[in-house]
Amino acid sequence: MTDFTKNMHETIASHFGLGSSTRGKTMDEHNRGRSEAEYRAAKPVVKCNAGESFDGFERRMLQRNYDAFKAAIREAVVAMEDANFTSAEIELFKDVVSDAEGDTWRPAIERMEQ
Incomplete structure (x- = not known):
């Protein structure tokens, strides 16, 4: 996954109120030294079925x-x-x-x- 893609995922998550998994760091700072598998494991998994909502x-x-x-x-x-x-x-x-x-x-x- 490129840095651009990671940043887009973070931007989209922030826009939809899903919070930030980077805790104030940029994606590059957050993922420095991590493997792709570690990155995926640390990323929160959010699933939403039709009609469900996140806290309204x-x-x-x-x-x-x-x-x-x-x-x-x-x-x-x-x-x-x-x-x-x-x-x-x-x-x-x-x-x-x-x-x-x-x-x-x-x-x-x-x-x-x-």
């Missing part, structure tokens, strides 16, 4: 993305008002967004709440 991580990410979606829609409506769109055009936009929300966000949130 999926729920937090869904909520964060949903909040960002709602904020973006509010900003878009304000921008449309500033650009002098008619109220009918703004309502049409809101209807389209509502349909997308119903098709995408609500089912995902309902699955998480079960």
Whole structure:
């Protein structure tokens, strides 16, 4: 495994909240003098089946993305008002967004709440 690949694995693990196995060191510092087998043995093994989550991580990410979606829609409506769109055009936009929300966000949130 190249240093680049090791660093990418660490970056991905950190991004998804899986913690760091290097305890503050770079991957190069952490693995200096280790064989490939020692590296693999020290790496935490994380398995996740469909629908499982790490301490509510999926729920937090869904909520964060949903909040960002709602904020973006509010900003878009304000921008449309500033650009002098008619109220009918703004309502049409809101209807389209509502349909997308119903098709995408609500089912995902309902699955998480079960």
